[in-house]
Amino acid sequence: MEKMRMNVLVCGGTGCIASDSEKVAKNLEVIIKARGYDKEVSVVKTGCFGFCEQGPIVKIEPDNIFYVRVGAKDAKEIVDEHIIKGRKVERLLYKDPEDNKPISRQEDIQFYKKQLRVALRNCGFINPEDIYEYIAAGGYEALGKALTQMTRDEVVEEIKASGLRGRGGGGFPTGVKWEITKKQESDVKFIICNADEGDPGAFMDRSILEGDPHSVLEAMAIGGYAIGADKGIIYIRAEYPLAISRLNTAITQAREAGLLGKNLFGTDFSFDITIKYGAGAFVCGEETALINSCEGKRGEPNYKPPYPAQEGYWGHPTCVNNVETFANIPVIITKGSEWFSSIGTENSKGTKVFALAGKINNVGLVEVPMGVTLREIIYNIGGGIQGGRKFKAIQTGGPSGGVLTEKDLDTQIDYNSLLEVGSMMGSGGMIVMDETDNMVNIAKFYLEFTMDESCGRCTPCRIGTKRMYELLNKITSRKGTMADLDALKQLAYMVKDGSLCGLGQTAPNPVISTMKNFWNEYLNLIKDEDHPRGEGKYVPKNKIGMKS
Amino acid sequence: MQIKSLEELKKIKEEYKDRVRLRSQVEGTGDQTEILVGMATCGISSGARETFNAFIEELAEEKLDDVKVITVGCVGYCHSEPTVQVNIKGQKPVLYGNIKKENVHELIEKHIKGGEPVKRFILSTDFEIV
Numbered sequence: 001m002e003k004m005r006m007n008v009l010v011c012g013g014t015g016c017i018a019s020d021s022e023k024v025a026k027n028l029e030v031i032i033k034a035r036g037y038d039k040e041v042s043v044v045k046t047g048c049f050g051f052c053e054q055g056p057i058v059k060i061e062p063d064n065i066f067y068v069r070v071g072a073k074d075a076k077e078i079v080d081e082h083i084i085k086g087r088k089v090e091r092l093l094y095k096d097p098e099d100n101k102p103i104s105r106q107e108d109i110q111f112y113k114k115q116l117r118v119a120l121r122n123c124g125f126i127n128p129e130d131i132y133e134y135i136a137a138g139g140y141e142a143l144g145k146a147l148t149q150m151t152r153d154e155v156v157e158e159i160k161a162s163g164l165r166g167r168g169g170g171g172f173p174t175g176v177k178w179e180i181t182k183k184q185e186s187d188v189k190f191i192i193c194n195a196d197e198g199d200p201g202a203f204m205d206r207s208i209l210e211g212d213p214h215s216v217l218e219a220m221a222i223g224g225y226a227i228g229a230d231k232g233i234i235y236i237r238a239e240y241p242l243a244i245s246r247l248n249t250a251i252t253q254a255r256e257a258g259l260l261g262k263n264l265f266g267t268d269f270s271f272d273i274t275i276k277y278g279a280g281a282f283v284c285g286e287e288t289a290l291i292n293s294c295e296g297k298r299g300e301p302n303y304k305p306p307y308p309a310q311e312g313y314w315g316h317p318t319c320v321n322n323v324e325t326f327a328n329i330p331v332i333i334t335k336g337s338e339w340f341s342s343i344g345t346e347n348s349k350g351t352k353v354f355a356l357a358g359k360i361n362n363v364g365l366v367e368v369p370m371g372v373t374l375r376e377i378i379y380n381i382g383g384g385i386q387g388g389r390k391f392k393a394i395q396t397g398g399p400s401g402g403v404l405t406e407k408d409l410d411t412q413i414d415y416n417s418l419l420e421v422g423s424m425m426g427s428g429g430m431i432v433m434d435e436t437d438n439m440v441n442i443a444k445f446y447l448e449f450t451m452d453e454s455c456g457r458c459t460p461c462r463i464g465t466k467r468m469y470e471l472l473n474k475i476t477s478r479k480g481t482m483a484d485l486d487a488l489k490q491l492a493y494m495v496k497d498g499s500l501c502g503l504g505q506t507a508p509n510p511v512i513s514t515m516k517n518f519w520n521e522y523l524n525l526i527k528d529e530d531h532p533r534g535e536g537k538y539v540p541k542n543k544i545g546m547k548s
Numbered sequence: 549m550q551i552k553s554l555e556e557l558k559k560i561k562e563e564y565k566d567r568v569r570l571r572s573q574v575e576g577t578g579d580q581t582e583i584l585v586g587m588a589t590c591g592i593s594s595g596a597r598e599t600f601n602a603f604i605e606e607l608a609e610e611k612l613d614d615v616k617v618i619t620v621g622c623v624g625y626c627h628s629e630p631t632v633q634v635n636i637k638g639q640k641p642v643l644y645g646n647i648k649k650e651n652v653h654e655l656i657e658k659h660i661k662g663g664e665p666v667k668r669f670i671l672s673t674d675f676e677i678v
């Protein structure tokens with residue numbers, strides 16, 4: 001290989017690709033070659049940088065200059081000015097929204113200042129389609145260490161000691177889950193990666209798989225070793241074509257390098273991974289439904305217990321973990337549980353990736369240590385509310401969570417504290433609403449989603465969500481009465497208590513929490529009965545609530 | 549090729565380190581030694597590119613992986629191009645002039661490795677860097 005003096009990193013995440021980053025990369029390559037610099041300067045397509053709002057992102061190394069919103073036609077200037085002459089292209093630098101001053105280094109941008117990248121450590125750093133870049137960044141060392149220097153119990157203990165909890169929504173301690181699965185007596189066990197990611201607006205898992213697929217493969221092998229499974233399955237929705245293609249590439253490369261397959265690292269441990277495609281049903285993210293779907297059955301949940309760890313895939317003990325959970329594993333093994341548990345709060349260790357969306361300036365993917373406040377996320381990292389409007393609420397936990405308001409903004413983010421204030425961590429979707437959003441409409445949006453996604457297996461969820469949706473529809477079209485509000489509330493608790501799986505048990509949360517925090521908005525719609533139709537104040541404005 | 553031990557993996561890591569060597573993680577940057585080479589038109593026409601590549605090659609041979617070589621624009625000393633600035637953490641930046649590729653070896657030996665600036669090339673030592 002030639003001695004490269006410069007790497008031009010171009011974001012190849014889905015967000016940036018949608019704004020044509022592939023063309024940017026292509027143009028850069030062509031022009032660099034035309035100028036005769038292709039032996040010194042390489043163009044590298046990486047995973048997501050997270051700053052999707054400002055994409056396509058181009059970062060020049062080792063200069064450490066961060067360009068935003070780079071168009072295909074900017075390639076020439078970047079090559080001629082920066083790459084050849086060493087002059088920064090000022091107009092492509094990110095401008096601080098406060099004083100409009102250009103910022104050239106990634107770490108000086110507000111959006112990145114409070115972030116800590118653990119699960120996303122390689123996203124925007126390596127080329128996800130090159131296993132050697134992953135290895136050069138320290139990849140597969142954790143697997144080697146686990147297999148050759150640690151017993152299975154030691155691996156389990158290390159993960160337990162780290163305090164890592166499931167990032168898929170439930171927050172169950174990962175080490176404990178591994179221990180339970182390990183203890184089951186069975187010759188055949190499975191480890192499954194849950195890459196269904198059904199939350200509307202969430203793209204954490206997708207970005208990890210697109211930007212750093214090997215970290216998940218490596219972690220699955222470590223988990224397989226710990227629990228005694230020699231087969232792994234990645235369950236991923238077919239709607240993630242780029243993630244699937246990068247996973248396939250990664251699996252092929254890992255097999256070629258002997259990092260998946262027989263006798264890994266010369267030990268007697270063998271492990272391989274297959275991919276199962278889902279059709280994109282929200283309920284298939286629920287682990288028992290997911291297992292049914294993997295077996296080729298309808299994606300419907302089962303009653304628990306037995307838990308998958310006891311009776312999972314084809315009746316065998318099965319450990320199901322989320323993508324982001326896995327992405328944390330290799331670092332815990334290499335850097336140690338002590339390091340990991342030094343980050344975060346008492347009961348929630350490490351970091352969490354969030355997909356920031358809605359009426360916020362910096363839409364994107366952020367990873368923060370547990371314990372930062374919602375205010376820091378919204379105002380420091382997120383750059384505040386679009387158009388200088390007023391913050392109204394933030395929905396965490398997706399359709400299973402609830403809204404949090406101004407009074408909750410100083411809550412430190414962790415599993416327990418979010419539950420205490422009436423929402424939940426969930427898998428990491430965060431949707432910000434401003435003063436123009438009507439909360440009843442928001443609740444209706446989520447309910448429409450869960451109603452559509454209810455698998456129909458149990459009555460409270462199948463019929464309850466439908467009736468709730470109808471009531472909400474009646475209310476938002478200003479035909480509702482106080483009795484309807486009562487009925488809605490009652491029904492909400494009935495669906496919550498009576499449903500079989502997490503989908504139904506949490507589906508009413510958006511209604512319950514908006515009723516609690518924004519009761520007046522419900523009342524206003526009812527009070528309109530006193531006015532002639534059409535004169536009420538209520539104008540549905542937000543895009544997501546329009547469909548009704 | 550199949551990797552069959554941790555040692556083999558580490559060898560491969562070493563072998564391919566070059567692919568990611570130039571990149572900085574978001575955290576933990578800023579304490580590396582930097583060599584800035586003026587690469588504006590004036591620099592290039594006086595041989596800055598050759599100087600630059602000589603740095604890259606020699607640093608790689610010497611395995612000085614934590615030294616970054618960066619191109620910068622014209623610093624206004626066009627009469628003394630190619631200009632090279634060396635920033636070592638905790639020390640005053642040193643600006644050199646007239647660094648041809650033949651002089652690179654001496655700079656690396658004396659200044660980068662030995663910590664002693666090479667006086668006869670110094671242009672100005674009270675240069676403000678940002």
Ligand SMILES: Cc1cc2nc3c(=O)[nH]c(=O)nc-3n(C[C@H](O)[C@H](O)[C@H](O)COP(=O)(O)O)c2cc1C
Nearest residue numbers: 166167168194197198285286287321322325502503
């Ligand atoms: C309706 C519903 C949808 C879910 N969707 C997902 C999902 O998309 N991804 C995920 O990782 N977990 C999802 N879960 C949680 C899984 O059931 C399971 O708890 C998780 O995959 C376990 O992994 P973890 O311990 O690493 O979080 C969902 C749960 C429910 C009830």
